[in-house]
Amino acid sequence: MAVTEVRPKPASEDALSVALTQLRAAGRELGLADDLIEYLSRPQRVLSVNFPVKMDDGRLRMFAGYRVQHNFARGPAKGGIRFHPSVTMDEVIALAMWMTWKCAVVDIPYGGAKGGVVVDTKALSLSELERLTRRFATEISLLIGPEKDIPAPDMYTNPQIMAWIMDTYSMHQGYSIPAVVTGKPLEIGGSLGRSAATGRGAVDVLDEYARTKGIRLQGAAAVVQGFGNVGGAAARFLHDLGLKVIGVGDITGALYHEQGLDIPAMLEHRDRYGSIEGYEGGEPISNEELLALPCDVLVPAALENQLTGANADDVKAKIILEGANGPTTPEADEIFRDKGIVVLPDILANAGGVTVSYFEWVQGLERFLWDEEEVNRRLRQKMTRALHEVMEVAEREDVTYRQAAYYLALGRVADAVRIRGIYP
Numbered sequence: 001m002a003v004t005e006v007r008p009k010p011a012s013e014d015a016l017s018v019a020l021t022q023l024r025a026a027g028r029e030l031g032l033a034d035d036l037i038e039y040l041s042r043p044q045r046v047l048s049v050n051f052p053v054k055m056d057d058g059r060l061r062m063f064a065g066y067r068v069q070h071n072f073a074r075g076p077a078k079g080g081i082r083f084h085p086s087v088t089m090d091e092v093i094a095l096a097m098w099m100t101w102k103c104a105v106v107d108i109p110y111g112g113a114k115g116g117v118v119v120d121t122k123a124l125s126l127s128e129l130e131r132l133t134r135r136f137a138t139e140i141s142l143l144i145g146p147e148k149d150i151p152a153p154d155m156y157t158n159p160q161i162m163a164w165i166m167d168t169y170s171m172h173q174g175y176s177i178p179a180v181v182t183g184k185p186l187e188i189g190g191s192l193g194r195s196a197a198t199g200r201g202a203v204d205v206l207d208e209y210a211r212t213k214g215i216r217l218q219g220a221a222a223v224v225q226g227f228g229n230v231g232g233a234a235a236r237f238l239h240d241l242g243l244k245v246i247g248v249g250d251i252t253g254a255l256y257h258e259q260g261l262d263i264p265a266m267l268e269h270r271d272r273y274g275s276i277e278g279y280e281g282g283e284p285i286s287n288e289e290l291l292a293l294p295c296d297v298l299v300p301a302a303l304e305n306q307l308t309g310a311n312a313d314d315v316k317a318k319i320i321l322e323g324a325n326g327p328t329t330p331e332a333d334e335i336f337r338d339k340g341i342v343v344l345p346d347i348l349a350n351a352g353g354v355t356v357s358y359f360e361w362v363q364g365l366e367r368f369l370w371d372e373e374e375v376n377r378r379l380r381q382k383m384t385r386a387l388h389e390v391m392e393v394a395e396r397e398d399v400t401y402r403q404a405a406y407y408l409a410l411g412r413v414a415d416a417v418r419i420r421g422i423y424p
Ligand SMILES: NC(=O)C1=CN([C@@H]2O[C@H](COP(=O)(O)OP(=O)(O)OC[C@H]3O[C@@H](n4cnc5c(N)ncnc54)[C@H](O)[C@@H]3O)[C@@H](O)[C@H]2O)C=CC1
Pocket: 153, 154, 155, 156, 157, 198, 225, 226, 227, 228, 229, 230, 231, 249, 250, 251, 252, 275, 287, 301, 302, 303, 304, 323, 324, 325, 350, 351, 353, 354
Protein backbone atom coordinates (compact mmCIF):
# COMPACT_ATOMS: atom_id res chain seq x y z
CA MET A 1 0.00 0.00 0.00
CA ALA A 2 1.27 3.50 -0.80
CA VAL A 3 1.99 5.65 2.25
CA THR A 4 1.54 9.37 1.68
CA GLU A 5 4.16 11.82 2.84
CA VAL A 6 2.66 13.90 5.68
CA ARG A 7 3.25 17.57 5.01
CA PRO A 8 4.09 19.71 8.03
CA LYS A 9 2.62 23.20 8.18
CA PRO A 10 4.57 25.37 5.73
CA ALA A 11 6.99 27.75 7.47
CA SER A 12 6.95 30.16 4.58
CA GLU A 13 3.36 30.38 3.46
CA ASP A 14 3.63 34.01 2.58
CA ALA A 15 6.86 34.06 0.51
CA LEU A 16 4.66 34.59 -2.54
CA SER A 17 2.84 37.55 -1.03
CA VAL A 18 6.20 39.08 -0.13
CA ALA A 19 7.46 38.57 -3.70
CA LEU A 20 4.24 39.97 -5.19
CA THR A 21 4.19 42.99 -2.87
CA GLN A 22 7.78 43.79 -3.84
CA LEU A 23 7.04 43.38 -7.56
CA ARG A 24 3.82 45.44 -7.56
CA ALA A 25 5.30 48.27 -5.50
CA ALA A 26 8.43 48.52 -7.69
CA GLY A 27 6.40 48.15 -10.90
CA ARG A 28 4.04 50.97 -9.93
CA GLU A 29 6.90 53.23 -8.78
CA LEU A 30 8.65 52.58 -12.09
CA GLY A 31 5.49 53.50 -13.99
CA LEU A 32 4.96 50.07 -15.56
CA ALA A 33 1.44 49.54 -16.89
CA ASP A 34 -0.90 47.43 -14.75
CA ASP A 35 -1.24 44.75 -17.43
CA LEU A 36 2.55 44.40 -17.69
CA ILE A 37 2.80 44.07 -13.90
CA GLU A 38 0.04 41.47 -14.04
CA TYR A 39 1.97 39.54 -16.72
CA LEU A 40 5.16 39.66 -14.61
CA SER A 41 3.32 38.53 -11.50
CA ARG A 42 2.31 35.20 -13.10
CA PRO A 43 4.63 32.19 -13.46
CA GLN A 44 4.76 31.11 -17.08
CA ARG A 45 4.69 27.37 -16.25
CA VAL A 46 4.06 25.41 -13.07
CA LEU A 47 4.62 21.66 -13.05
CA SER A 48 3.26 19.85 -10.01
CA VAL A 49 4.23 16.21 -9.65
CA ASN A 50 3.38 13.39 -7.27
CA PHE A 51 5.72 10.47 -7.55
CA PRO A 52 6.45 7.16 -5.82
CA VAL A 53 9.74 6.15 -4.26
CA LYS A 54 10.52 2.65 -3.06
CA MET A 55 11.90 2.92 0.47
CA ASP A 56 14.60 0.65 1.90
CA ASP A 57 11.99 -1.30 3.91
CA GLY A 58 10.13 -2.22 0.69
CA ARG A 59 7.21 0.21 1.21
CA LEU A 60 6.17 2.70 -1.44
CA ARG A 61 6.03 6.33 -0.36
CA MET A 62 4.52 9.21 -2.33
CA PHE A 63 6.29 12.56 -2.60
CA ALA A 64 5.15 15.90 -4.01
CA GLY A 65 7.38 18.23 -6.00
CA TYR A 66 7.30 21.28 -8.26
CA ARG A 67 9.23 22.93 -11.05
CA VAL A 68 8.21 26.49 -11.78
CA GLN A 69 9.39 28.56 -14.74
CA HIS A 70 8.55 32.14 -13.98
CA ASN A 71 9.72 34.01 -17.06
CA PHE A 72 11.92 33.35 -20.12
CA ALA A 73 11.98 36.80 -21.68
CA ARG A 74 15.75 37.17 -21.20
CA GLY A 75 16.78 33.56 -21.84
CA PRO A 76 16.42 29.96 -20.64
CA ALA A 77 14.96 29.48 -17.17
CA LYS A 78 17.50 29.07 -14.34
CA GLY A 79 17.23 28.29 -10.67
CA GLY A 80 17.90 25.81 -7.91
CA ILE A 81 16.02 22.84 -6.50
CA ARG A 82 15.13 22.76 -2.81
CA PHE A 83 14.44 19.61 -0.78
CA HIS A 84 12.67 20.73 2.39
CA PRO A 85 9.65 19.58 4.42
CA SER A 86 7.93 22.98 4.18
CA VAL A 87 8.20 23.42 0.39
CA THR A 88 4.92 24.61 -1.16
CA MET A 89 3.95 25.49 -4.71
CA ASP A 90 3.54 29.15 -3.76
CA GLU A 91 6.96 29.23 -2.15
CA VAL A 92 8.53 27.77 -5.31
CA ILE A 93 6.69 30.35 -7.44
CA ALA A 94 8.10 33.13 -5.25
CA LEU A 95 11.62 31.68 -5.47
CA ALA A 96 11.32 31.37 -9.27
CA MET A 97 10.18 34.99 -9.53
CA TRP A 98 13.15 36.16 -7.45
CA MET A 99 15.42 34.21 -9.85
CA THR A 100 14.07 36.23 -12.80
CA TRP A 101 14.92 39.51 -11.07
CA LYS A 102 18.27 38.24 -9.77
CA CYS A 103 19.50 37.12 -13.21
CA ALA A 104 18.46 40.51 -14.60
CA VAL A 105 20.25 42.46 -11.82
CA VAL A 106 23.58 40.77 -12.59
CA ASP A 107 22.71 40.88 -16.28
CA ILE A 108 23.11 37.22 -17.19
CA PRO A 109 21.00 35.85 -20.07
CA TYR A 110 18.48 33.80 -18.13
CA GLY A 111 14.91 33.87 -16.98
CA GLY A 112 13.90 32.53 -13.58
CA ALA A 113 12.92 29.07 -12.38
CA LYS A 114 12.94 27.06 -9.17
CA GLY A 115 12.09 23.55 -8.04
CA GLY A 116 11.24 21.87 -4.80
CA VAL A 117 10.36 18.55 -3.24
CA VAL A 118 8.46 18.22 0.04
CA VAL A 119 10.88 16.02 1.93
CA ASP A 120 13.03 15.87 5.03
CA THR A 121 16.29 14.58 3.56
CA LYS A 122 17.62 13.77 7.03
CA ALA A 123 15.00 11.05 7.33
CA LEU A 124 16.17 9.26 4.14
CA SER A 125 19.04 6.86 3.54
CA LEU A 126 21.50 7.76 0.77
CA SER A 127 19.96 5.23 -1.61
CA GLU A 128 16.42 6.50 -0.86
CA LEU A 129 17.66 10.04 -1.57
CA GLU A 130 19.16 8.88 -4.87
CA ARG A 131 15.95 7.08 -5.92
CA LEU A 132 13.88 10.14 -4.98
CA THR A 133 16.18 12.47 -6.92
CA ARG A 134 16.24 10.30 -10.03
CA ARG A 135 12.46 9.91 -10.03
CA PHE A 136 11.93 13.64 -9.53
CA ALA A 137 14.46 14.36 -12.31
CA THR A 138 12.49 12.07 -14.62
CA GLU A 139 9.22 13.81 -13.72
CA ILE A 140 10.61 17.28 -14.42
CA SER A 141 12.56 16.23 -17.53
CA LEU A 142 9.43 17.40 -19.38
CA LEU A 143 10.64 20.92 -18.66
CA ILE A 144 14.38 20.92 -18.04
CA GLY A 145 17.17 20.89 -20.64
CA PRO A 146 20.42 22.74 -21.35
CA GLU A 147 18.68 25.22 -23.66
CA LYS A 148 15.40 25.38 -21.71
CA ASP A 149 15.71 25.23 -17.96
CA ILE A 150 18.85 24.49 -15.96
CA PRO A 151 18.53 23.43 -12.30
CA ALA A 152 21.19 23.92 -9.60
CA PRO A 153 21.47 23.33 -5.83
CA ASP A 154 19.43 25.21 -3.23
CA MET A 155 18.60 24.28 0.38
CA TYR A 156 19.34 20.64 1.22
CA THR A 157 20.49 19.78 -2.30
CA ASN A 158 24.14 19.53 -3.30
CA PRO A 159 26.59 18.59 -6.09
CA GLN A 160 25.90 14.84 -5.65
CA ILE A 161 22.18 15.46 -6.21
CA MET A 162 23.00 17.52 -9.31
CA ALA A 163 25.15 14.59 -10.57
CA TRP A 164 22.17 12.22 -10.21
CA ILE A 165 19.91 14.66 -12.06
CA MET A 166 22.49 15.09 -14.84
CA ASP A 167 22.96 11.31 -15.10
CA THR A 168 19.20 10.59 -15.17
CA TYR A 169 18.54 13.24 -17.81
CA SER A 170 21.52 12.05 -19.88
CA MET A 171 20.36 8.40 -19.66
CA HIS A 172 17.00 9.39 -21.15
CA GLN A 173 18.67 11.32 -23.98
CA GLY A 174 21.28 8.65 -24.67
CA TYR A 175 24.39 10.79 -24.26
CA SER A 176 26.08 12.96 -21.59
CA ILE A 177 24.60 16.43 -21.24
CA PRO A 178 26.55 18.19 -18.48
CA ALA A 179 25.00 21.60 -19.21
CA VAL A 180 21.54 20.43 -18.04
CA VAL A 181 22.48 21.29 -14.44
CA THR A 182 25.02 23.49 -12.69
CA GLY A 183 26.60 23.09 -9.28
CA LYS A 184 27.81 19.64 -10.41
CA PRO A 185 30.88 17.90 -8.99
CA LEU A 186 34.11 18.94 -10.73
CA GLU A 187 34.64 15.37 -11.98
CA ILE A 188 31.68 15.67 -14.38
CA GLY A 189 32.07 19.24 -15.56
CA GLY A 190 31.33 21.36 -12.52
CA SER A 191 33.03 24.73 -12.25
CA LEU A 192 35.82 25.56 -9.87
CA GLY A 193 34.51 28.16 -7.43
CA ARG A 194 30.79 27.28 -7.73
CA SER A 195 30.31 25.81 -4.26
CA ALA A 196 31.65 28.92 -2.50
CA ALA A 197 30.25 31.37 -5.08
CA THR A 198 27.11 32.59 -3.31
CA GLY A 199 28.95 33.39 -0.07
CA ARG A 200 31.94 34.80 -1.94
CA GLY A 201 29.75 36.99 -4.17
CA ALA A 202 27.85 38.34 -1.15
CA VAL A 203 31.07 39.27 0.63
CA ASP A 204 32.40 40.82 -2.62
CA VAL A 205 29.29 43.05 -2.61
CA LEU A 206 29.79 43.99 1.04
CA ASP A 207 33.50 44.66 0.54
CA GLU A 208 32.90 46.89 -2.47
CA TYR A 209 30.02 48.68 -0.74
CA ALA A 210 32.23 49.36 2.30
CA ARG A 211 35.13 50.53 0.10
CA THR A 212 32.83 52.92 -1.79
CA LYS A 213 31.33 54.35 1.40
CA GLY A 214 34.61 54.50 3.32
CA ILE A 215 33.45 51.96 5.92
CA ARG A 216 36.19 49.98 7.67
CA LEU A 217 35.39 46.26 7.78
CA GLN A 218 38.57 45.17 9.57
CA GLY A 219 37.51 44.30 13.14
CA ALA A 220 33.80 44.92 12.44
CA ALA A 221 31.33 42.49 14.03
CA ALA A 222 29.24 40.13 11.88
CA VAL A 223 26.43 37.68 12.62
CA VAL A 224 25.42 34.86 10.27
CA GLN A 225 22.13 32.93 10.38
CA GLY A 226 22.42 29.64 8.45
CA PHE A 227 25.72 27.77 8.24
CA GLY A 228 25.25 25.74 5.06
CA ASN A 229 26.50 26.39 1.55
CA VAL A 230 25.78 30.13 1.67
CA GLY A 231 26.14 31.00 5.36
CA GLY A 232 29.24 28.83 5.87
CA ALA A 233 31.07 30.35 2.90
CA ALA A 234 29.94 33.87 3.82
CA ALA A 235 31.24 33.39 7.38
CA ARG A 236 34.58 32.13 6.03
CA PHE A 237 35.03 35.09 3.66
CA LEU A 238 33.96 37.59 6.35
CA HIS A 239 36.49 36.00 8.70
CA ASP A 240 39.18 36.12 5.97
CA LEU A 241 38.44 39.83 5.41
CA GLY A 242 39.17 40.47 9.09
CA LEU A 243 35.65 40.78 10.49
CA LYS A 244 34.86 39.17 13.85
CA VAL A 245 32.00 36.73 13.33
CA ILE A 246 30.44 37.01 16.79
CA GLY A 247 27.30 34.95 16.15
CA VAL A 248 26.41 31.95 14.02
CA GLY A 249 23.18 29.96 13.96
CA ASP A 250 21.72 26.98 12.16
CA ILE A 251 18.68 24.71 12.49
CA THR A 252 20.15 23.20 15.70
CA GLY A 253 20.73 26.49 17.57
CA ALA A 254 23.05 29.48 17.72
CA LEU A 255 26.39 30.42 19.31
CA TYR A 256 27.85 33.75 20.42
CA HIS A 257 31.41 34.82 21.17
CA GLU A 258 32.19 38.47 21.88
CA GLN A 259 35.77 38.19 20.53
CA GLY A 260 34.68 36.33 17.40
CA LEU A 261 33.98 32.64 16.82
CA ASP A 262 36.70 30.42 15.34
CA ILE A 263 35.07 30.05 11.92
CA PRO A 264 37.57 27.59 10.38
CA ALA A 265 37.10 25.30 13.42
CA MET A 266 33.31 25.63 13.21
CA LEU A 267 33.37 24.74 9.50
CA GLU A 268 35.46 21.68 10.27
CA HIS A 269 32.96 20.70 12.97
CA ARG A 270 30.04 21.22 10.56
CA ASP A 271 31.71 19.16 7.85
CA ARG A 272 32.31 16.33 10.32
CA TYR A 273 28.96 16.34 12.19
CA GLY A 274 26.57 18.04 9.75
CA SER A 275 25.73 21.08 11.91
CA ILE A 276 27.13 23.36 14.64
CA GLU A 277 25.48 21.25 17.34
CA GLY A 278 28.07 20.13 19.89
CA TYR A 279 30.62 22.80 18.95
CA GLU A 280 31.98 24.13 22.22
CA GLY A 281 33.68 27.40 21.34
CA GLY A 282 30.75 29.76 22.01
CA GLU A 283 27.87 30.63 24.30
CA PRO A 284 24.53 29.09 23.27
CA ILE A 285 21.84 31.67 22.42
CA SER A 286 18.43 31.48 20.75
CA ASN A 287 17.72 32.29 17.11
CA GLU A 288 15.83 35.43 18.27
CA GLU A 289 18.85 36.56 20.29
CA LEU A 290 21.13 35.86 17.32
CA LEU A 291 19.17 38.17 15.01
CA ALA A 292 19.08 40.89 17.70
CA LEU A 293 22.84 40.90 18.46
CA PRO A 294 24.46 44.35 18.20
CA CYS A 295 26.72 44.06 15.13
CA ASP A 296 27.87 45.85 12.00
CA VAL A 297 26.76 43.22 9.49
CA LEU A 298 23.92 40.70 9.77
CA VAL A 299 23.80 37.94 7.15
CA PRO A 300 20.52 36.02 7.05
CA ALA A 301 21.45 32.88 5.05
CA ALA A 302 18.75 30.34 5.91
CA LEU A 303 15.03 30.58 5.13
CA GLU A 304 12.55 33.25 4.00
CA ASN A 305 10.67 35.54 6.40
CA GLN A 306 13.25 35.72 9.15
CA LEU A 307 13.19 39.51 9.54
CA THR A 308 9.58 40.59 9.88
CA GLY A 309 7.42 43.29 11.43
CA ALA A 310 7.58 41.26 14.65
CA ASN A 311 11.36 41.38 15.16
CA ALA A 312 12.73 44.13 12.88
CA ASP A 313 12.68 46.66 15.71
CA ASP A 314 15.04 44.42 17.69
CA VAL A 315 17.64 44.28 14.92
CA LYS A 316 20.75 46.29 15.83
CA ALA A 317 22.88 45.60 12.75
CA LYS A 318 24.03 48.52 10.59
CA ILE A 319 24.05 46.53 7.33
CA ILE A 320 21.95 43.50 6.37
CA LEU A 321 23.58 41.38 3.68
CA GLU A 322 20.89 39.01 2.38
CA GLY A 323 22.39 35.59 1.62
CA ALA A 324 18.99 33.87 1.77
CA ASN A 325 16.16 34.45 -0.67
CA GLY A 326 13.37 36.54 0.77
CA PRO A 327 14.61 36.79 4.39
CA THR A 328 13.07 40.26 4.90
CA THR A 329 9.36 41.12 4.64
CA PRO A 330 8.18 44.49 3.23
CA GLU A 331 7.09 45.53 6.74
CA ALA A 332 10.59 44.87 8.09
CA ASP A 333 12.09 46.70 5.10
CA GLU A 334 10.16 49.84 6.08
CA ILE A 335 11.35 49.59 9.67
CA PHE A 336 14.96 49.17 8.50
CA ARG A 337 14.66 52.15 6.17
CA ASP A 338 13.30 54.31 9.01
CA LYS A 339 16.08 53.15 11.34
CA GLY A 340 18.76 53.83 8.71
CA ILE A 341 19.75 50.16 8.45
CA VAL A 342 21.16 49.44 4.99
CA VAL A 343 19.80 46.32 3.27
CA LEU A 344 21.92 44.83 0.48
CA PRO A 345 19.05 42.84 -1.05
CA ASP A 346 18.91 39.16 -1.97
CA ILE A 347 18.44 39.68 -5.72
CA LEU A 348 21.80 41.47 -5.70
CA ALA A 349 23.72 40.06 -2.72
CA ASN A 350 23.15 36.34 -3.28
CA ALA A 351 23.45 36.42 -7.08
CA GLY A 352 27.02 35.07 -6.96
CA GLY A 353 25.75 31.48 -7.04
CA VAL A 354 23.75 31.83 -10.22
CA THR A 355 26.52 33.95 -11.73
CA VAL A 356 29.06 31.14 -11.36
CA SER A 357 26.35 28.71 -12.47
CA TYR A 358 26.19 30.77 -15.65
CA PHE A 359 29.99 30.47 -15.96
CA GLU A 360 29.66 26.69 -15.41
CA TRP A 361 26.95 26.44 -18.07
CA VAL A 362 29.08 28.39 -20.57
CA GLN A 363 32.10 26.18 -19.77
CA GLY A 364 29.88 23.09 -20.23
CA LEU A 365 28.54 24.24 -23.59
CA GLU A 366 32.05 25.15 -24.78
CA ARG A 367 33.69 22.09 -23.19
CA PHE A 368 36.43 24.44 -21.97
CA LEU A 369 37.19 24.79 -18.26
CA TRP A 370 38.46 27.98 -16.62
CA ASP A 371 40.83 28.10 -13.66
CA GLU A 372 39.53 29.22 -10.28
CA GLU A 373 41.24 32.59 -10.39
CA GLU A 374 39.44 33.41 -13.62
CA VAL A 375 36.08 32.34 -12.16
CA ASN A 376 36.55 34.42 -9.00
CA ARG A 377 37.82 37.45 -10.93
CA ARG A 378 34.84 37.41 -13.29
CA LEU A 379 32.48 36.84 -10.36
CA ARG A 380 33.80 39.88 -8.53
CA GLN A 381 33.55 41.92 -11.72
CA LYS A 382 29.87 40.96 -12.20
CA MET A 383 28.94 41.51 -8.56
CA THR A 384 30.65 44.88 -8.19
CA ARG A 385 29.27 46.15 -11.49
CA ALA A 386 25.75 45.20 -10.41
CA LEU A 387 26.29 46.83 -7.01
CA HIS A 388 27.41 50.11 -8.58
CA GLU A 389 24.45 50.07 -10.96
CA VAL A 390 22.08 49.51 -8.03
CA MET A 391 23.78 52.24 -5.96
CA GLU A 392 23.53 54.68 -8.85
CA VAL A 393 19.79 54.07 -9.29
CA ALA A 394 19.26 54.30 -5.52
CA GLU A 395 21.03 57.64 -5.38
CA ARG A 396 19.32 59.05 -8.45
CA GLU A 397 15.82 57.99 -7.37
CA ASP A 398 16.39 58.41 -3.63
CA VAL A 399 15.19 54.87 -2.89
CA THR A 400 16.48 51.84 -0.97
CA TYR A 401 18.85 49.35 -2.56
CA ARG A 402 16.03 46.80 -2.80
CA GLN A 403 13.84 49.27 -4.69
CA ALA A 404 16.78 50.18 -6.92
CA ALA A 405 17.60 46.53 -7.65
CA TYR A 406 13.95 45.93 -8.58
CA TYR A 407 13.91 48.99 -10.84
CA LEU A 408 17.01 47.72 -12.63
CA ALA A 409 15.67 44.17 -12.95
CA LEU A 410 12.14 45.11 -13.97
CA GLY A 411 13.48 47.62 -16.49
CA ARG A 412 15.66 44.93 -18.10
CA VAL A 413 12.95 42.28 -18.14
CA ALA A 414 10.35 44.77 -19.44
CA ASP A 415 12.73 45.84 -22.23
CA ALA A 416 13.17 42.20 -23.29
CA VAL A 417 9.42 41.64 -23.17
CA ARG A 418 8.81 44.68 -25.39
CA ILE A 419 11.63 43.94 -27.84
CA ARG A 420 10.41 40.36 -28.28
CA GLY A 421 6.94 41.71 -29.01
CA ILE A 422 5.32 39.90 -26.08
CA TYR A 423 4.04 43.25 -24.82
CA PRO A 424 2.94 46.10 -27.09
N1 LIG B 1 23.02 27.41 -2.62
C1 LIG B 1 23.04 28.51 -3.37
O1 LIG B 1 23.86 28.65 -4.28
C2 LIG B 1 22.09 29.61 -3.10
C3 LIG B 1 21.24 29.62 -2.02
N2 LIG B 1 20.48 30.73 -1.75
C4 LIG B 1 19.62 30.78 -0.58
O2 LIG B 1 20.41 30.76 0.60
C5 LIG B 1 19.67 30.14 1.69
C6 LIG B 1 20.47 29.00 2.25
O3 LIG B 1 20.72 28.06 1.21
P1 LIG B 1 21.94 27.04 1.28
O4 LIG B 1 23.03 27.59 2.11
O5 LIG B 1 22.20 26.61 -0.09
O6 LIG B 1 21.26 25.82 2.06
P2 LIG B 1 21.97 24.66 2.87
O7 LIG B 1 21.01 23.54 2.86
O8 LIG B 1 23.36 24.44 2.41
O9 LIG B 1 22.06 25.27 4.35
C7 LIG B 1 20.95 25.74 5.03
C8 LIG B 1 21.38 26.24 6.39
O10 LIG B 1 20.28 26.89 7.02
C9 LIG B 1 20.10 26.31 8.32
N3 LIG B 1 18.69 26.40 8.68
C10 LIG B 1 17.65 25.71 8.15
N4 LIG B 1 16.52 26.05 8.76
C11 LIG B 1 16.84 26.97 9.70
C12 LIG B 1 16.12 27.68 10.67
N5 LIG B 1 14.79 27.50 10.79
N6 LIG B 1 16.78 28.56 11.46
C13 LIG B 1 18.11 28.72 11.36
N7 LIG B 1 18.86 28.07 10.46
C14 LIG B 1 18.23 27.21 9.65
C15 LIG B 1 20.60 24.90 8.18
O11 LIG B 1 20.89 24.30 9.43
C16 LIG B 1 21.83 25.12 7.32
O12 LIG B 1 22.91 25.55 8.10
C17 LIG B 1 18.32 29.76 1.07
O13 LIG B 1 17.44 30.85 1.25
C18 LIG B 1 18.64 29.63 -0.42
O14 LIG B 1 17.52 29.79 -1.24
C19 LIG B 1 20.55 31.85 -2.52
C20 LIG B 1 21.35 31.89 -3.61
C21 LIG B 1 22.13 30.75 -4.04
